[in-house]
Amino acid sequence: MNLMISSPLTLLGFALVCYLLAALVALAFGATRSGTLLSGLLTLLAAAAALLAGTQILFSPLQPPSGVLTWLHFPVEFSALNALLLITLSLTALFCGLYALPALLGLPAKGRGRLGCLSNLFVAAMTATVVADNALSLLILIEILSLCAYFLIIQQADAKSIRAGLNQFLFSRVGTLLLVAAFAVLFHASGTMQFSELRAWHFSPVIQSVAFLLALGGFGILSGIIPLHGWVPQAHSSAPAHISALMSSAMMKVGIFGIIKIGLDLLGAPPLWWGLLVLLLAAITAFIGGLYALMEHDIKRLLAYHTLENIGIILLGIGGAMVGVALHAPLLTSLALIGGLFHLLNHSLFKGALFLGAGEIERQTGIKDLEKMGGLARLMPWTAISMLIALFAMAALPPLNGFASEWMIYQSLFSFSAGEAFIGRLFGPLLAVALAVTGALAVMCVAKVFGVTFLGTARTPAAANAGPAPWPMTLSVVLLAMLCLVCGIGAPWIIPVIANIAASLLNAPALAGAAHGVIFPGALATTWVSPPLIAVLLLSLPLLPIVLVSLYRGARQPRRVRGDAWACGYGHETAMVVTASGFAQPLKVMFAPLYRLRTLLAPQWLISRVHSGRLAAFCRPLALIELAILLVVVIA
Template sequence: MIMPLMLDPLPLLTLALAAYVISGILSALLASFGKVSSWLSALGGLIASAATFCAALSVLLGGALLSARLPGINYPVELSQLNALLLVAISLPALFGSIYSLAWLQSATVKNRRQIALLSAFFLAAMTLVVLADNSIALLLALEVAALCAYFMIIQPGCQKSRRAGLNQFLFGRAGTLLLVIAFALLYHATGSTHFSVARASVLSPLLASGVFVLAFLGFAMLAGVIPLHGWVPQAHSSAPAHISALFSSGLMKLGVLGIVKIGLDLLGVPPLWWGIVVLLLAVLTAFVGGLYALMEHDIKRLLAYHSLENIGIILLGIGGAMVGSALHQPTLAMLALMGGLFHLFNHGLFKSALFLGAGEIEQQLGIKDIEKMGGLARIMPCTAVAMLIALMSMSALPPLNGFVSEWFIYQSLFNLSGQGLFITRLLGPLLAVGLAITGALAVMCVAKVFGVSFLGKARSPLAEQATRAPRLMTFSTAMLALLCLLSGIASPWLLPVLARICAAFLNAPQMDIAAQASLYPGAGSKTWVSPPLMALLLLSLPLLPLLISVCLRAGRLPNRTRGEAWSCGYGYSSEMAVTASGFAQPLRVMFAPIYRLRKIFMPDGLVSLIHRDCLAAFCRRLAIVELAILLVVAIA
């Protein structure tokens, strides 16, 4: 039952789906009228994402609807609190992405405006339906529509790289869909139904359950970008428009995570221990390698895409820990791990969307994505610089931002894993914690690289010297997402009890006391006490100390001197003396050279050339058009 004072989520979800579809079609039809089309697309996305957010919030604060039908369209859905949490994680970036898209669409060509306005609306509607699906057929249909819409949004007119990126995404997507079809066909053969409620109530043989898990995990892992099944992610994020790239990270990849949660913790019963161990090992590999490859990138959007892989790995550390906790019947371990994973899923949507939108502002104003050719942008785009710095710090899990809190819970779950009685858990717990710590160090290095090279120092190219501020709506969207990163970190003692209730209901475990008096207690309060609001106050007050000292000693201070060029050991200063992105990452490139060579070993140039032949790309494009048209007709029917 939904609380009487809460809004009914079902009409709101119907409104959201209708707003997505109608605004997308109208804006595509009126694409020749730039402002009208842009406003229709942005307002439709704004209304739909706001309605989705309100519906999800009603479920989170009220109660779940495990089986219902959307009024008006009579569409069956399953609206659990876990699904509602994912809807919140998708709708917030979509809301600010819609505001950002208003400025982007007005500057786009008519053809590009028509394509992005229509497909982005269908893309968001399809992702919403994936989250709400109550059976495997509906999930697969909506997931395929979302993936095909993503394929067409990746390809940009006249750009060979984007065509290659789209082909990669198409091939990975179809392989993942094939694996999922086989997995759900096996599940249907065993249960006699495609509905998830029937699968939950069924008891499968261990061999069959493991077969379904492996197939479904591989299919969802391709969507989520789990290494080594990540080949489509970097190029796709780099080629798509910035607000679409943000939706890839905050939405499309998270659908893969949702699938892993459903198949590993929900539909197949209590998982065996080895399922969780496999997920944990792939998670730490994804986090470490993603962070390592991000440091080598100079394309700012590819760099952020590799960091999305890193954060998918961190999220899966929480999911895998929850699977191990369920297998060992350790509710404390399962609760801590799942809370950390799900909270990081939510947080990642905020800070990564802010980063992609900020990168889009830079690309819009400079026309380049190479951070080596930037520099000095903080003086030109100060609001964007501050917003991206906050988002980068959140990505690096620095307190008191939201990324710190979610990773704090994942660390606590790994420490709890180390204390379990089995040899494998005592071995894995410390190793995984060390891997997560190294990943955090790589993320901090990336903050220094991205912000230092892009925003500080002098301009490194004429394009950076001539840059101007981005449109206000773009800057506003980036700034608001960065502000949410700060607020959700400080307000975590009030947010996490809601998350604890969701995880306890999902795991059928006793609810834990997580927060009290603005402090977090993940586990034993005497050992794990931390207060994000207190951290925020201390960090804000620390700069006041040197200011007070300078005021007290001002009387004996020498007169101010005129500032000149930066000191360079007696030589005349030039912009070439500044630290470059290549030089910053060179020590790691040398240290981890064998790992960087793996990409060439597993994907040699001959194989890449064979895959990217023009005839295959043309065939896949025609196939994608036919498939998307058929799926839309089936979905409407």
């Protein structure tokens, strides 16, 4: 036990073995209740071990930079960035595993084992990916997790899921080919695929740029950068809720991890145009993702588009750091990278809560369409409160975690604007405005999702007859929402940790990102913000109205808690309730040309040919054979 606590190598090896055992138990005994529970408990144990390993790597400076996992003989490298990704993935896996216990037991016995097996392989592959020490292992593991995602998407085996799975399969194949080409270029120039040796190699500018563009395309598909995002919305809508949460909070972060690794780690100092390209793609992804989310009525597709929005926000930080390195602006570099890395963690928390909450709603009502919901706050109060907190975090409202990380990204853009470079004075304000507009779209989406789903009256009998979900499901959502609050109020103490991660990646001194509970960007103390103080003020704001009401209330009729809502003297009708379509209609008219882009870029004749049926029938056995071969290769 002492060894397990003290050695991240042992803990991580133990976690991966538990994931593999959970997959085998689910495949062999998943049809039984006891087999499902045992597999689920092994999943929770594996996630906890991986979380502890990531924490030890992050907070123990004496850990070796590389090693071989106990029992598995799998070489890995350890860094602060690896630790952050491990913590992010493991937190998501832990709460998704808790949610999945009752979710799997509610499924037919036939498909339960297959789903449990694939989900554990999926998480194991992601966990191993972020600690791989060479490009070949990275490519094989990314291919395994992409194939597992494909089979998880087509679990329901209906026409919609099969189309979504085919989209993901085709996009991921293109992404894999781009990544293979990128690392082949680097291997041809250096003769090695070890990350430690690639860092020390001096590539020519042409080799660097070709490899970067290829890798940006491959990792961009995995992370869902627009316009490489075609697989994302339908995949999230078709997969089970805890798998959608894993895709959004974990799988797409592997793509972000790859962009950081290729743009800031392996190839040395990036030229300016790399960072500007990433910033441009980030702004487009954030804005278009938020805009398209407002038009969606399927709650999981809506959340998937908001994942794209947040991927764009994270990339604003990563791209800003690349620009800062190119311009030799340490303040810009540190602020941007801290904000991007912190938002990477924060997004996994609030988006995990939202997808799991959406899964609760779907399980209890049988519907995903916002137009058919309404009035669920009274029937599912804990889910409603937790999703409201997560929605506020997604909209970057203080004092929640989304606000803290976006504040750092805003400060980096202001620093970019205030620099001496003309390019910063030109693009810095535009990027800040784009981020502000994206935030406004997110606030509108909060009002739409919570108002239409949880408030008002039920629009269908399914919504009217809903009830609370099993307690493990609700607990997983509540705990994630509480972590959003903790990471927001505790941001002044978390940001210095993120600053150390950024400093280790940049080989530079850590930025003093917090002091005495106050966040401020270095010497610019005029822009300080204290999330704990904001929290105290927000909690105290209702006190004055409550005191005034209690003093001047006087004689009045008792509060009415039953009966129809007031409708200006008319009888209340269900049709009077605000709908999701009506809420978003003004923006639909205003941005009609942008909404038509989806039809222009994906013409119906092309879509119908791709989804003719023959290709999907061919891809499924091909994916199964490829997954089996890769698993044998990894085990061997």
